[in-house]
Amino acid sequence: MTSWHVPDDDLRAYAGSGLGPPLLWSTETHLFACASCRARLASLVPVDSGWARLDAALDAPRPRPVERLLVAVGVPDHTARLLTATPALRLSWLASVAVTLVLTALLASAVNPVVFLGAAPLLTLIGVAVSFGPGVDPTYEITVTSPVHAFRLLLLRCVAVLSANTLLCAAATLFVPGHGLTIAGWFLPSLALTVVTLLLSPRLGPAWAAVLVGAVWVLAVTWAGMLPFSTAGQLSLFAAVAVLSVLLARRAALFDVLPTRRLR
Incomplete structure (x- = not known):
């Protein structure tokens, strides 16, 4: 031998x-x-x-189901790890959002579709509010001391939250039949509220910015009813999102200035 x-x-x-x-x-x-x-x-x-x-x-941490799914669809493993640290992408959170959307859709089908159209963007807004910041992000302290740009991370997580909520909202619209394309009017408000929240985040922080934007949205829907979801309202929201997105891109550097003081 x-x-x-x-x-x-x-x-x-x-x-x-x-x-x-x-x-x-x-x-x-x-x-x-x-x-x-x-x-x-x-x-x-x-x-x-x-x-x-x-x-x-x-x-080495074991990848969770959502992280494995992101890697399977082509997301780099380090980016998937950053995304899955977001509370709004956890299975328990997504399940609670799905249940809330279904119950809201059932209520809207019996009462008024504006209930669903007004509530769906708020759920996305809550997800954005807990996407980054001390007390809600378990990797916040590590992130602010790492070479990862705060704006890039926040934008990645907001896109992921928007994508997940869009799928859930699209499925929930099946419970509100008989309204045609009008029932899909939640998408542009969700996008608009997210962009406005991001714009206010360097000054107020994601949580307080989302609270302020959400309160204004509730007042607007209460006062205007179905107007934001009409053709004119949707076109106005589309134009607003386009303008605000350009402004957000120009203000990206603000997210990397003293992140430990500003994004809280």
Whole structure:
């Protein structure tokens, strides 16, 4: 069994996990019986290095279902990790939003569609409010001291929250039949409220900005009724989103100035 020894190149490949079967199997069998080759292997792979890799493997966080889904659709793993730290992308949060939307849609079908159209953007707004900031983001302290731009992270999370809520709202509209395309009028208000909240975040913080914008939206819907969801209202919202998005892009640098003081 020990009349031959594993060549140095094969040992190096084995140490670097680059040796494939059947050579891998014969090498492992030989190492089990040959103390000399085990000693040579130990010189190639220091014990401290091996323990360090083992500790890293044991301490590495296990991807959650949402993170695995994001990686499966092509999102880089580091970006998926940042996104899944968002409370509004957790399965428990999404499930509660889905239940709320369905109950609101059922109430709207029996009472008035404006109930659903007014409530759906508010749920998105709440998700945006808890997307970034101390007390709601478990990675906030790490983020503000890392080379990740605050604006990029906040924008990524807002897009993810918008996408998730759009899918849930689209499914909930099935419970409000008989209103045609009007029942999809929640989308542009959701987008507009999100952009306005982002614009106010450097000064007020995401949470307080969302509270202010949400309060104004409730007053507007209470006073105007179905007007924001009419053709004229939707065109106005579309124009507002376009203008505000350009303004937001120009103000991106504000999100990286003293983030620990401003985004709270």
